[in-house]
Amino acid sequence: MKALSIKNLTKTYANGNQALKGISIDVEPGDFCALLGPNGAGKTTAIGIISSLVNKTSGSVEIFGHDIDSDLEAAKTHLGLVPQEVNLNLWEGVANIVRTQAGYYGLPRKLAEERTEKYLRELRLWDRRNDIARSLSGGMKRRLMIARALVHEPRLLILDEPTAGVDIEIRRSMWDYLQRINAEGTTIILTTHYLEEAESLCRHVAIIDGGEIIEDAPMSSVLRQLQREVFVLNVDGELREAPVLAGFETSLREDGDLEVVTSKDRHVNDLFAELDRNDIRVVSLRNKANRLEELFMGLVENKPGAEE
Amino acid sequence: MNLSLNLVAIRTLIHKEVSRVFRIWVQTIVPPAITMTLYFIIFGNLIGRRIGTMDGFDYMQYIAPGLIMMSVITNSYGNVVSSFFGAKFGRHIEEMLVSPMSNGAIIIGHVAGGVIRGLGVGLLVTVIALFFTRLEVAHPFIMLSMVVLSSTVFALAGFINALFAKKFDDISIIPTFVLTPLTYLGGVFYSISLLPEFWQGVSKANPILYMVNAFRYGVLGTSDINIVHAYAIVLLFVAILFTACLMLLNRGVGIRE
Numbered sequence: 001m002k003a004l005s006i007k008n009l010t011k012t013y014a015n016g017n018q019a020l021k022g023i024s025i026d027v028e029p030g031d032f033c034a035l036l037g038p039n040g041a042g043k044t045t046a047i048g049i050i051s052s053l054v055n056k057t058s059g060s061v062e063i064f065g066h067d068i069d070s071d072l073e074a075a076k077t078h079l080g081l082v083p084q085e086v087n088l089n090l091w092e093g094v095a096n097i098v099r100t101q102a103g104y105y106g107l108p109r110k111l112a113e114e115r116t117e118k119y120l121r122e123l124r125l126w127d128r129r130n131d132i133a134r135s136l137s138g139g140m141k142r143r144l145m146i147a148r149a150l151v152h153e154p155r156l157l158i159l160d161e162p163t164a165g166v167d168i169e170i171r172r173s174m175w176d177y178l179q180r181i182n183a184e185g186t187t188i189i190l191t192t193h194y195l196e197e198a199e200s201l202c203r204h205v206a207i208i209d210g211g212e213i214i215e216d217a218p219m220s221s222v223l224r225q226l227q228r229e230v231f232v233l234n235v236d237g238e239l240r241e242a243p244v245l246a247g248f249e250t251s252l253r254e255d256g257d258l259e260v261v262t263s264k265d266r267h268v269n270d271l272f273a274e275l276d277r278n279d280i281r282v283v284s285l286r287n288k289a290n291r292l293e294e295l296f297m298g299l300v301e302n303k304p305g306a307e308e
Numbered sequence: 309m310n311l312s313l314n315l316v317a318i319r320t321l322i323h324k325e326v327s328r329v330f331r332i333w334v335q336t337i338v339p340p341a342i343t344m345t346l347y348f349i350i351f352g353n354l355i356g357r358r359i360g361t362m363d364g365f366d367y368m369q370y371i372a373p374g375l376i377m378m379s380v381i382t383n384s385y386g387n388v389v390s391s392f393f394g395a396k397f398g399r400h401i402e403e404m405l406v407s408p409m410s411n412g413a414i415i416i417g418h419v420a421g422g423v424i425r426g427l428g429v430g431l432l433v434t435v436i437a438l439f440f441t442r443l444e445v446a447h448p449f450i451m452l453s454m455v456v457l458s459s460t461v462f463a464l465a466g467f468i469n470a471l472f473a474k475k476f477d478d479i480s481i482i483p484t485f486v487l488t489p490l491t492y493l494g495g496v497f498y499s500i501s502l503l504p505e506f507w508q509g510v511s512k513a514n515p516i517l518y519m520v521n522a523f524r525y526g527v528l529g530t531s532d533i534n535i536v537h538a539y540a541i542v543l544l545f546v547a548i549l550f551t552a553c554l555m556l557l558n559r560g561v562g563i564r565e
Contacts, residue, residue, distance in 0.1 A: 013565060014565070048565075051406045052405065052406065052564075053402055053405055053406065053564060054564060054565050055560050055564050055565065072408075073309065073310060073313075073408040073410070074408070076406060076407060076408040077408050079406070081402075081406050083399075083402065085399065087398070087399035087400050087402050087403070088398075088400060089395070089398060089400040089403075090398065091331070092400075096324075096327075097403075100320055100323075100324050100403070101403055101407070102320075103316055103317060103319070103320025103321075103323075104317050104320060104321075104403060104404055104407035104408075104409050105313070105317075105407050105408060105409075106310065106312060106313030106314070106316045106317055106408070106409075107316065108316065148403070
């Protein structure tokens with residue numbers, strides 16, 4: 001049984017926009033899956049259909065074996081959703097929001113109280129439990145939406161850009177928390193524009209563009225497709241021009257750092273050997289672009305029919 | 309359908325709706341109290357003394373049941389339409405839509421919230437009325453059942469309005485251009501026996517006339533219409549509107565693309 005099984009899902013909006021053109025995705029229980037794609041690719045529409053906020057045109061969706069057409073109530077019981085946009089009642093108290101959501105899932109009052117405290121504490125919102133949601137910062141609102149989505153302890157949690165607009169510290173703490181609940185058994189599907197987030201968190205990646213799935217594979221095998229990698233080297237001393245390193249493309253950046261392109265079949269050791277041979281000492285080294293980002297751009301740009 | 313889940317969900321939703329009424333009491337409770345006090349002072353006391361009696365009752369006594377019913381109707385309607393549309397507008401309606409609670413439970417919870425506010429405000433207006441006149445309940449069962457059923461009708465109507473509403477203007481059009489005229493022409497301030505025969509016939513097409521008169525019959529024991537007809541019409545409206553709400557919600561009208 002799959003945590004999520006989508007078959008030939010299509011969605012055409014009333015204005016004729018075909019947002020999904022027959023996508024199929026399977027997500028295994030316990031997986032941490034990234035659903036990536038440019039703006040307007042169809043990610044949010046797909047999530048809307050899975051969570052029954054959007055009516056599908058055709059196709060099927062099963063959540064832990066429960067079809068959303070024939071067994072919607074059970075399917076919804078297994079699903080938690082953290083939407084892209086803040087959809088909190090901003091005038092409602094923090095604890096009330098979580099407790100009310102527990103009630104909508106049929107949790108008895110006492111259990112609802114316990115879970116509310118548990119998740120508000122875990123997401124570091126317990127001290128703000130009596131404040132209205134409007135008074136929370138952007139990051140706190142995001143954490144409150146996660147607490148609300150978890151209060152019925154769903155087996156599948158979908159997060160639609162949960163870290164958009166939050167600072168790096170909160171983002172890191174959210175990553176830690178998501179990794180923890182994933183390790184405890186919650187299947188997670190994440191959409192994000194921060195591809196380093198997807199690369200570091202997710203074991204599976206599906207890329208959607210123009211309403212179609214253009215990649216659906218384990219993260220490791222997707223990253224293996226990368227044919228090249230670009231490093232930026234901060235070197236000791238000043239280089240007047242880019243050195244010629246056998247087997248590597250080099251260029252000098254405006255800030256004086258050295259940019260080196262390596263191909264998939266070369267080792268980084270070879271690069272350092274070449275640098276040694278040219279008497280260049282490296283102070284620090286970093287990736288120019290996130291690897292997944294590079295791959296993502298390549299896939300989207302090379303897609304048949306992509307605009308020139 | 310999981311009955312216990314839905315019962316908990318309904319109770320939760322009612323609790324949320326009632327909390328909302330008390331949280332914004334300045335908007336929900338105070339205005340009808342002030343408006344109705346003014347009605348009693350101006351129409352009942354100042355103008356009413358010149359009118360004399362109507363159907364054998366002081367004018368103040370005669371209009372009191374109608375004013376109570378008017379406040380119940382407008383508040384039941386207003387509560388559901390503003391709460392549900394507010395949830396749509398703020399998108400926290402998604403909290404309900406992603407949950408396994410049934411569409412029937414969503415309707416019942418909201419309607420119950422509207423009825424509770426309607427009855428609460430109705431009770432407050434009754435207390436205010438007692439400062440101005442004496443009310444003896446002639447038929448308690450008819451009075452209570454009719455006020456609950458009428459409140460349900462307008463809470464359901466408010467729900468439909470909220471489903472179709474796309475902007476805040478859309479939730480004030482029906483109360484302003486439909487509900488208020490029908491209420492004023494629904495026998496709150498006069499007996500339709502005062503009207504020419506033609507307008508009596510026209511008035512009988514107004515469902516609020518039946519509700520006001522049946523409620524007045526429950527309180528004072530006098531009515532312009534047959535009470536059995538009133539029950540038949542109100543029950544029919546409850547059934548039709550509830551079915552309409554359910555069908556619209558199942559189709560996702562106004563809430564799902």
